[in-house]
């Protein structure tokens with residue numbers, strides 16, 4: 001593999017472009033508006049510069065990596081990519097439309113990967129005529145820091161595709177771990193109900209934001225409390241994942257907390273909007 005396409009320059013997409021370019025791949029990064037691309041490229045510059053200051057990469061490596069990233073608003077630029085990693089918003093209709101278009105314009109052997117947090121890989125693959133080449137490649141946030149990639153096979157994903165994605169993950173300096181296609185996979189099937197429960201605790205007045213996070217940090221040796229983590233992930237993403245778990249598994253224990261629904265409606269999405277459970281302004 002030489003050329004990687006990344007769809008969506010948001011929280012995850014810019015991180016995926018960042019690690020791919022640093023690992024010497026040619027990267028094409030696409031979003032729907034120039035302002036999102038600019039914001040994504042600003043994040044990549046800032047995050048790589050932080051690595052330069054920490055001396056984990058040199059300024060020369062940073063400059064070369066940035067030069068390997070091409071940005072575009074036009075999906076046809078993915079035609080000659082070896083793999084396209086989709087990291088657009090967590091919305092089944094958006095992903096369905098993207099995969100239909102990718103299937104039409106990419107070369108026959110291009111692998112189509114999705115970074116979805118919870119949507120069925122098998123259902124996403126059904127929008128294409130190459131379900132054997134569709135796979136989940138679930139990076140963790142923040143991408144440049146976190147080691148895990150959860151690799152999820154859809155029902156029809158073939159061995160070659162899974163092996164290529166495992167090998168690519170390792171080239172990106174990550175540790176791939178495979179699991180099967182079930183709502184939320186492993187990571188969000190377990191993490192998101194915990195975050196949702198922390199929001200219920202806040203809504204019911206069991207404790208304040210800081211106390212909930214401190215109890216979980218100090219008591220469970222978590223690096224970050226669940227409410228701060230929800231802010232980092234994005235409350236809209238958390239809600240979308242809870243809705244998938246609730247709808248697909250059909251168990252009321254997965255119902256999204258009303259306070260989470262209300263905060264998303266108000267546009268308080270966490271770090272990316274400047275306000276969530278904490279204030280980032």
Ligand SMILES: NC(=O)c1ccc[n+]([C@@H]2O[C@H](COP(=O)([O-])OP(=O)(O)OC[C@H]3O[C@@H](n4cnc5c(N)ncnc54)[C@H](O)[C@@H]3O)[C@@H](O)[C@H]2O)c1
Nearest residue numbers: 008009010011012031032036087088089090116117141233
């Ligand atoms: N935020 C996390 O912690 C996290 C972790 C792992 C996986 N994910 C998953 O990664 C994906 C992206 O999440 P995010 O947090 O980066 O979201 P985000 O809201 O930060 O970014 C999404 C980006 O996709 C763009 N987009 C929307 N429709 C598009 C289209 N048709 N074509 C191209 N770009 C489009 C948006 O303009 C936006 O810039 C989601 O599927 C999410 O579930 C998120």
